[in-house]
Amino acid sequence: MINERVRLISSIRKMQLFKKYKDKTKCWWCGSRNLSREHKYKKTDLELLYGKDYTINKKISKIAFRTERKGKFLQSSSSTHAKFRRCLCIDCNGRKSQNADKAYQKLIEYYYDNQIKLIKDGEISLRSIFSNEWEEGIRNVHRYIAKHIGCRIAELGFLPSKNLIDFLNGNPTCEDLKIVLQIKPYQFGEIENPIECIFLGPFIPVNCSPNKNKDVITSFLGWYTFVNFSWNYLHEPGIGKSNMTKEIIKLDIIDFKDSEVLEISLKEETFERDWALGLEKIEYYPFLGNNRDLDLYDYIKNYV
Numbered sequence: 001m002i003n004e005r006v007r008l009i010s011s012i013r014k015m016q017l018f019k020k021y022k023d024k025t026k027c028w029w030c031g032s033r034n035l036s037r038e039h040k041y042k043k044t045d046l047e048l049l050y051g052k053d054y055t056i057n058k059k060i061s062k063i064a065f066r067t068e069r070k071g072k073f074l075q076s077s078s079s080t081h082a083k084f085r086r087c088l089c090i091d092c093n094g095r096k097s098q099n100a101d102k103a104y105q106k107l108i109e110y111y112y113d114n115q116i117k118l119i120k121d122g123e124i125s126l127r128s129i130f131s132n133e134w135e136e137g138i139r140n141v142h143r144y145i146a147k148h149i150g151c152r153i154a155e156l157g158f159l160p161s162k163n164l165i166d167f168l169n170g171n172p173t174c175e176d177l178k179i180v181l182q183i184k185p186y187q188f189g190e191i192e193n194p195i196e197c198i199f200l201g202p203f204i205p206v207n208c209s210p211n212k213n214k215d216v217i218t219s220f221l222g223w224y225t226f227v228n229f230s231w232n233y234l235h236e237p238g239i240g241k242s243n244m245t246k247e248i249i250k251l252d253i254i255d256f257k258d259s260e261v262l263e264i265s266l267k268e269e270t271f272e273r274d275w276a277l278g279l280e281k282i283e284y285y286p287f288l289g290n291n292r293d294l295d296l297y298d299y300i301k302n303y304v
């Protein structure tokens, strides 16, 4: 009996792949205490679509920034609602991640200028964005996403894996991260007029081990969408070396054609709520059943 319990406890420990983020006064990346707030919605993404200032007459409706059911008005691209809680230090948020931020911004700007072409091609050429430095370019895009994941994990009270932090510190590969790029071409009317919103998807902890203890988490996944362009991510120890070695990246283009998911009825009195729920469905599509989180997990994990 005692041996059984010891065995169970040690197997739980082995599966406790993500450490708890105990001291919230420390940066999750480097341990420094000089904390700042990283943007949840990338500042350059917000400014590309809406400019800097959304006060009074230029107030951006919260529906553009719905994060599941908790939408907030943003006053400007620097609004605290657009940021994570303090969990990353000034140096990690600034100097150390500058190249990652810039590479991500380059990718987004390229996408924004070439949306129709990319939907038709179903692929993206990294050389067109980063020229001969495309390998370092995509590595840095992944580092930006890794930084975003680190902040989301910290908000849930955990720390990312050491392997992910080593990658942020300059290691060329990351075995614990998989990213799938997708385009979800939903619009009302013509394809040239997409709905220009940013959608911060949910951040989902998953337990894929046979041990169903509620404290066991084996993986974190989620996504972020900038005007129909989604980056899905899976942070799981050993998930793979990620797709950083190909110059041409396949884009998974979602086909909404025969789906009723785009038929959203928007009533005037409940407009924002209707739209938020409708948008959430569209963003989750085609995973709409009770197991949608695990279906999404399987999709990212098995995507080639």
Ligand SMILES: [Zn+2]
Binding pocket: 027, 028, 029, 030, 031, 032, 088, 089, 090, 091, 092, 093
């Ligand atoms: Zn730091």
